[in-house]
Amino acid sequence: MTEPTASEPRATEEATAPATEATTVVPAQTRSGMTAASSLPAVPEAEVKRATVRGWFGRQPWPVRAVFVLIFVVLAYLLPYIGNVPVIGPQIVTQGIDWPSALFDMSYFVLLALGLNVVVGFAGLLDLGYVGFFAVGAYTVALLTSPDSVFNTKLAWLAAVPVAIVVALLSGLILGWPTLRLRGDYLAIVTLGFAEIIRITADSTPNFLRGDRGFGGIPHPPGNKADGSAIFGVRDATPYFWLGLSIIILVILAIRNLDRSRVGRSWLAIREDEEAAEIMGVRTVKFKLWAFAIGAAVGGFGGVMFAGEQGFMNSSTFQLQFSILVLAGVVMGGSGNMAGAILGGALISYIPDRLRGISDPLTHTDLFQWRFALFGVVIIVIMILRPQGIIPSRRRAMELKDRAKEAAPQ
Amino acid sequence: MNFSGLFHNLGPLTITGLAQGAIIALFALGYTLVYGVLRLINFAHSEVFMVGTFAALYTWGFFGLDQNSPTPSLGGVIGYMLIGLAAAIVVSGATALLVEFVAYRPLRRRNAPPLAFLITAIGASLAISSTVGVFTHQNIKGVPPLIRPATVVHIGNTVITNLQILIIVLALGLMYGLDRFVNHTRLGRGIRAVAQNPDSAALMGVNKGRVISLVFLIGGLMAGIAAVMYVLKIGDTKFDSGFNLGIEAFTAAVLGGIGNLRGALLGGLVLGVAENYVSGVFGTQWHTAGAFVILIVILMFLPTGLLGESLGRARA
């Protein structure tokens, strides 16, 4: 059912330069019979060089790469001040909503996208109910810290964080277990059901999860400035964004290591052909559960941050559309690789927020109302022009090239 | 937990469930057909339904009917119903074809992976529902009272109205007709062939592109009919009325065995009744959760749904 993609099993190593050139050539040769002779032997030089910025980046020695990454990270931390850049600054900054708040929103969307990318992109498990894990993380924090909570434990935010992440991880396992036998699209509907069950429970248990009344008074992350006032206050969202960014970097490092290890290779095998993987000795059950658990933990982390920033949350946040949006973001950005997930997650939060507060010249309604319509069109256009996503994983890009060659004439 | 309430109201809840389920079943047909042939979850199908509801309402509005108009005479009712059905069918079918042409065909041409189709479907769904939302200012639109509900059968505390009978009979009839079409006509054979193996079917002379368009069209037609039934029953529509119903319909399709036409009917009816029973016992706020729990339990024991997948497997 699945086409062989890369000819050798290869760890998804992002930056091995010679491999880049080799793998663009080799699949063309091993594909026998179906394609014309024009794809033999070597791909033209220009095409290889043009094989993305990533190729060039990968060819640099590691100190140079480290410097680039460092510069990039520093720039990311400086994003709250981008409004001061002349000319393009004011065009980038959101108008209808406070820019640091918009950045913080982007940061937890990116976190969610990274988590979903592990489930959908790496392990190939279609999860339509990812917001459920976000909710679990946020609600655990609320239950443990809010004075409105039935537990009345009133912990500090920081104390609640590890508990929330563990609970989210467990919920991922609980979701994973009944779904192991299910094939792709059935899995989708079950995960969707799971998220809906969580939402409905949130809505309908007035004493436990408090529905629309929600939880108020959720404490913020700790820390005081020199003058005694809290770093994580109510008015300025910038410290929250920096916290989010730091968590994102940690999560990236963690997932990257996983991906390069046996776990990542097993995920790749499961994604490509689960039955073949099982036959080859990959413990699919174990690694699918790993995928769910890690994805859930990252999602829970996002929920934890969200609760700490908002101070108040209720059940109206955790709608199904949220899951679907994050999925669209991941695939649009490029599923299967983290840069793509980050870009996708950032875009799905940024575009609607950017459109807020702008009046459309035609009907003089707030352009914000058109945000989902525009968004839908953007998604369609991107998927048609670039179904592998904006920043495709190299494996996907090759896979698509091969699939395109195999397409029977319509 | 109100079991006595359920017991007391078993009759009314069952009838209500069947009527609700019939609409869901018609809606689910679109999902199951497209999935059976293309292995694609057509997220945009909920918007196909929604534009059908608006098409019927605006057509009736064109004739001067709005929700405050008096009920017309019997001849008038039949006439308006047919006009409304025609409008909804045409618009829904056209929308389904449009989505197929604009969103899916380019992807099929490149043999894109299934996930890309899903995301494009999501994009199409968002685009259509939001646009309708902006133009209707996200307001509700009322339905003219074409059918004055009248009790036809009265057994104990169970009341069956003319509208409920109409809906159930229509759904059963359409399902029967569709079943015969798929199993006993040339075009139907083409659909089953493409569902089994698209490339072999093409080699055997089936016009794959036309079959796929036909499948979308049929799904759209069914959705249009479901749309008219829906507005008559609920009395209102809104730009997002497709979404929740779409989730229920998709659940019903999976419950019955996705790709299986009879499964869609069974799944829809079972889901409708189950949701109402759950409402009776636990309260209406839990009805969707109950439906999902039932689905998960059934999938755990019957991983391919109640009747199993079948469009692709040659079933005479």
Next chain:
Amino acid sequence: MRQGLVRALGGVAILALVAGAAACNSNKSTGGSSSGSKNCGFEIAYFGALTGSSANLGVNIEQGAELAVDQYNDKNGANCISIKKFDSQGSPDVAPGLARSLVTDTKILGIVGPPFSGESEAADPIFDSAGIPLITPSATRPSLSTHGWKIFHRAVANDDAQGPAAAAYIQNVLKATKVFVADDQSAYGAGLADVVKSKLGSAVAGTDKTGADGKQTDFSATVQKVIASGATAFFYGGYYQNAGLLRKQLTAAGWKGTQIGGDGVNDPGYAKAAGNDAAAGSIVTCPCAPASKASGTFVTDYKTKWNTDAGTYSDVAFDAMNIFLKGIDAGNTTPEKMNTYLSTVNYTGVANTYKFTSTGELDSSLIKVWAFKFDASGNVVPDQEAPKS
């Protein structure tokens, strides 16, 4: 090469679209110019829903407030004071980010709003931390005044007054012995329904809960339960869209009792959702007096400016804005001074007289609760003032 070009073009196109729209947007910032002697150049904000399923309620309030600003500017020079609008869509998720951007505007001296209780919970802490006073003309959830927010002021009675009035109306005027109570599980709806349930006691024949406003359309299960319970009155705690759909489906199922709702249902949108025939006879309570009873020329002025009748709380919002404007006249030109002014204000407006307690509630002697009825053409007409319980 084509792919790269397409990519670049796409990116430029998106950027151009967004930048172009941004450039086209006329930034309505106030001019500190014009008439010198008065205290000009300030802003009062409206924060609340302008779009979304219950938008009417927010729009009514914004329009009432804007009318007051226009009248003030007519006397004191064009653009003396402006109203700055923040559309939160009634959503508590959107509210904090929007609130943060509001508090960065130093010209804003006060806020009329937020109109809904959920978004109040989310946004008011931010306003409190920035010290910007607010007067809400419609958020009725009682717990809002218990958080210790110094800037919180409520210009109407809360649900603790509205609930008993509705229950008293059901028992004394409708004389119903079997009542079915349902709500939409929202902070507002469930709170109100709970108060009504406790006041009705044994007269409650059955209860149910529905999905949130706009999230559910098929209420047949609830309809069945109402009919099965034999209730002659049905109280729904929620907003006008759900309430209207319920009424329509109840009528279609042959139920002939009376439906009662709270101020969230007090809107012609209810009749639009239910159909005029079905809506006729429904009762709604409101901790507000009828707009038609508003003194002075308010009713005609509103109609002239907005080409539609004043809606629920438009008059209260008008008064709230005028309180701020009087505060500006009295020289309170910083948020702190305005907040202090509000704590001692005693203002007689078109809808009511206003004096706030130390927690920001309206002084209890000034509370008014009215019952309204929907007539045969879908309009809301006053029925009677509810006795103070």
